[in-house]
Amino acid sequence: MNALNLPDIAVQASRQALPLEWVGMCGIALPVLFDGQPVSAKADAGVSLDDGNARGIHMSRLYLALEMLEQDNLKPALLRRVLQRFLDSHEGLSHSAYLKIHAELMLKRPALISPLSGWKTYPVSVEARLKNAMFHVELKIDLPYSSTCPCSAALARQLIQQQFVDDFANQSLNHADVLAWLGSTQGIVATPHSQRSNAQLNIRLHDFVDDLPLLAVINEAEAALGTAVQTAVKRADEQAFALANGQNLMFCEDAARRLNLALKGSPGISAFQIRVVHAESLHAHDAVAESRWNWEAA
Structure with missing residues (x-):
């Protein structure tokens, strides 16, 4: 059958004229490039359907436009070109385009004392939006770290x-x-409790930013927290980690404030919201704190 004669149901008029805010696909598998390294990712791609009389969009055009992400490092300029391709391929139908990329960034991190090092994964998301020529990029990063309860330390x-x-x-x-x-258990009869903790960073970038500062933000946040979880360690590293926790007591409120101050001093960030979760070892519930800056105004 001639492909030119195949039916295109999407161009038919809708039986119920109604615009839609977002139409597209979620969970599209594709590779993206971070600093020249290919990373397995999943993408959510979509556009608004502003022509309420149109039956639907052309999803295959969004899918094909994502091939641009395989060719260059992931940067704001590339994201904008992809979103513009979304809109160009839906001229007359859509005025807004959206793209969200989910990946796990792998970074090799050194031990605290010994020459060992190991790989650690950081779940990240890059979300871009183009609407009426206004372009926005947001980053989401999850950071694991350790926290020792100040109250528990004082009681011990x-x-x-x-x-x-x-x-x-x-x-x-x-x-x-x-x-x-x-040096005995007879003397040190109690120890404070520590917990695996997690910081969820949601960051909005300035329009003039040329790169995605994922590594810079991760490094600054981990430096502010002081007790990022480790990979390969020897006993000397474990002892140094115990010392860091002992000198770095913090409630979830302390962690949120530290991250707030660190991100405010980071160039290229126009707004953020932070959520820290301390998975309590004492309680069955978690301790949580949130902080934001310029988020409502952004």
């Missing part, structure tokens, strides 16, 4: 102090005995 210290009083009451202190006591 109090128990250790009380045990010291009980064990050395009415005794003259001997340096060797105290040193041995400090």
Whole structure:
């Protein structure tokens, strides 16, 4: 059969004239390039259907336009070109185009002390929108880290102090005995609880940004938190991590404030919202804090 004679149902008039805000596809598998490295990703692509009389859009045109993402590093300019292709291929039907890319960014991270290193994945999303010539890009990043509860640490210290009083009451202190006591379970009778924690960053970029600052944001956020989870470690690294946690006590409120200050000082960011989740080891529920900056006005 001649392809020119195949029916195109999408061009037929809708039986119910009504515009739609978003029509497209979700979960499209494709490779994208981050700093020259191919990354397996899933894309959500769509446009508005502003012509309420049209039956539908041409989804295959959106799919084919995504091939542009295979050829160049993922940057705002490339995202804008893809969105413009969406609109050009739907002239008269659509005025808004949307693209969201989900991926896991793999970064090799060094150990704290030893020469070891290992790979860590960071779930990221890049969301771009083009509407009436206005272009916006947002980044979403998930960061795992460790947090030690300040309240639990204080209560543990109090128990250790009380045990010291009980064990050395009415005794003259001997340096060797105290040193041995400090290294024993008899002396250190309690330890504070730590928990696997997660920071969810949602960042809106300035229009003038040329690159996607994923690595810069990850590094700044991990530096602000101070206790990013580790990969390959030796005992020296584990001890250094224990020291970092002990010197870095924080509630979820502390973590949210640290991230707020760090992101405000990061160039290229026009707005953000933060959500931190401390998966409690004491409770069956989580401790959560949120913070935002310029989000409503953006």
